[in-house]
Amino acid sequence: MRGNDDWWRDAVVYQVYPRSFADGNGDGTGDLIGVRERLGYLSELGVDAIWLSPFYTSPLNDGGYDVADYRDVDPRFGTLADFDAMIADAHARGIRVIVDIVPNHTSSEHPWFKEGLRDRYIFRDQPNDWESIFGGPAWTQVEDGQWYLHLFDPTQPDLNWDDPAVREEFRDILRFWLDRGVDGFRIDVAHGMVKAEGLPDVGDDLHVEMLGHDSVPYFDQDGVHEIYREWRPILDSYQDGRMAVAEAWVSSPARLARYVGPDELHQAFNFEFMMAAYGAKSFRDVIDKSLAEAELVGAPTTWVLSNHDKPRHVTRHGGLARARAATQLMLSLPGSAYLYNGEELGLPEVLDLPDELRQDPAFLRSGESRDGCRVPLPWTCSDGFGWHSPWLPIPSTWGPLSREAQEGDPGSTLAFYRAALKLRKEHPALGGGELTWLDSPKDVLAFRREPGLVVLVNFGETPVAGPGEVLLSSGPLAADGSVPPDTAVWASAGEG
Numbered sequence: 001m002r003g004n005d006d007w008w009r010d011a012v013v014y015q016v017y018p019r020s021f022a023d024g025n026g027d028g029t030g031d032l033i034g035v036r037e038r039l040g041y042l043s044e045l046g047v048d049a050i051w052l053s054p055f056y057t058s059p060l061n062d063g064g065y066d067v068a069d070y071r072d073v074d075p076r077f078g079t080l081a082d083f084d085a086m087i088a089d090a091h092a093r094g095i096r097v098i099v100d101i102v103p104n105h106t107s108s109e110h111p112w113f114k115e116g117l118r119d120r121y122i123f124r125d126q127p128n129d130w131e132s133i134f135g136g137p138a139w140t141q142v143e144d145g146q147w148y149l150h151l152f153d154p155t156q157p158d159l160n161w162d163d164p165a166v167r168e169e170f171r172d173i174l175r176f177w178l179d180r181g182v183d184g185f186r187i188d189v190a191h192g193m194v195k196a197e198g199l200p201d202v203g204d205d206l207h208v209e210m211l212g213h214d215s216v217p218y219f220d221q222d223g224v225h226e227i228y229r230e231w232r233p234i235l236d237s238y239q240d241g242r243m244a245v246a247e248a249w250v251s252s253p254a255r256l257a258r259y260v261g262p263d264e265l266h267q268a269f270n271f272e273f274m275m276a277a278y279g280a281k282s283f284r285d286v287i288d289k290s291l292a293e294a295e296l297v298g299a300p301t302t303w304v305l306s307n308h309d310k311p312r313h314v315t316r317h318g319g320l321a322r323a324r325a326a327t328q329l330m331l332s333l334p335g336s337a338y339l340y341n342g343e344e345l346g347l348p349e350v351l352d353l354p355d356e357l358r359q360d361p362a363f364l365r366s367g368e369s370r371d372g373c374r375v376p377l378p379w380t381c382s383d384g385f386g387w388h389s390p391w392l393p394i395p396s397t398w399g400p401l402s403r404e405a406q407e408g409d410p411g412s413t414l415a416f417y418r419a420a421l422k423l424r425k426e427h428p429a430l431g432g433g434e435l436t437w438l439d440s441p442k443d444v445l446a447f448r449r450e451p452g453l454v455v456l457v458n459f460g461e462t463p464v465a466g467p468g469e470v471l472l473s474s475g476p477l478a479a480d481g482s483v484p485p486d487t488a489v490w491a492s493a494g495e496g
Contacts, residue, residue: 005241010431011048011336020376028389032078036086046421049096061155066107070173096183104189105156122149129201135366153361161193190246194223228264253293260299267302278317280459300335315349321486324474328488332455346413350375378402457488468493
């Protein structure tokens with residue numbers, strides 16, 4: 001692929017969780033062969049790029065976010081040759097490829113840790129009071145009495161980014177995948193690599209969280225920006241718009257904006273939007289703050305509603321109608337949008353997985369599990385849904401949600417997503433341009449996205465008048481053309 005270095009500014013990116021997307025060799029685990037075989041499906045959906053969650057060599061103690069070899073493919077997902085074939089086919093279809101990079105920690109099976117290279121990790125004689133994101137202490141003791149830090153699972157020791165060898169290693173890892181043609185990186189725990197000097201105790205506020213603190217010694221330290229200023233020239237040295245997007249859970253849009261700029265990263269996920277309560281005021285407050293901060297740094301906002309770490313927004317927002325309305329709102333906003341595999345089928349969170357089948361390490365330590373959003377996608381209506389003994393069971397009720405069942409149904413969620421992405425391409429102002437709010441009732445959001453294109457989302461309990469000739473609605477309109485509750489529309493209207 002060539003051209004359009006700024007493609008990421010308004011791109012729609014589809015997150016592939018490889019283990020759960022498509023199984024190409026019939027062993028019950030999704031893989032790169034499966035991704036390659038479904039590129040036609042993704043092309044027809046209308047996405048601009050895919051983001052692949054980790055497929056690297058790993059014990060899979062944390063779904064691949066415990067990396068043992070950053071330069072190879074885990075045999076369960078395929079080979080480097082499979083990756084090369086997949087990315088070549090993706091590029092031939094006009095689909096760019098973003099891969100995950102996990103720089104905060106490695107697997108405990110990584111050669112550095114196994115060889116006892118302690119300078120490259122965070123060891124100390126006495127632990128402090130930090131707790132793990134997954135619950136319990138953030139420190140584990142080794143045989144000689146020292147303790148090592150793991151903000152996540154004990155099999156994920158945190159790296160010491162004060163060690164020059166760590167910094168050089170990751171610069172080389174970036175080049176390795178850029179040389180293979182990847183178009184960008186999603187940076188896992190992008191706010192976490194640098195810890196406050198001296199590793200001070202947290203004190204009374206012992207619970208480690210990813211979002212919501214103004215200042216903690218383990219996240220969002222100023223030193224992370226020095227790392228990204230080292231990485232940006234590497235990205236810029238390659239042609240055709242190589243980019244990076246941060247998974248940065250920080251306390252405010254203003255803090256988030258610091259990760260984005262011409263000398264740091266290109267994007268940062270807008271998790272405040274993802275975590276916003278369903279409602280006109282909640283969404284408007286986040287949109288206003290996010291757009292204001294984005295304008296200051298001259299980069300678009302990166303919107304997201306679901307991913308592999310949070311309950312699917314069908315369940316989180318209270319049903320499919322609300323989820324579709326929120327999706328159409330997201331796709332109406334200036335900037336790029338990230339979709340999570342299966343949301344185009346309207347998949348809900350699976351809440352009743354048997355405990356003995358759950359594999360999320362957080363479940364064992366805290367009782368909370370992310371497995372419910374990681375259940376494999378249903379491709380067919382038949383038994384198995386296109387899988388042979390999938391690694392997590394697919395609910396028996398998902399037949400009507402399968403790709404096969406929705407194909408050709410103009411009222412399906414799949415058809416809605418395809419129509420929305422097609423219209424977004426036909427109206428470039430939906431991803432760029434300005435947003436102008438319009439007067440509307442209390443529980444309604446209405447705004448203009450280009451001369452003649454109006455967006456309206458009804459969060460209220462009663463129908464409201466439509467804004468003009470409807471181009472797309474997230475659900476059926478009333479017989480008189482009014483917009484029912486929990487429905488979004490794009491409409492062609494006058495320029496006044």
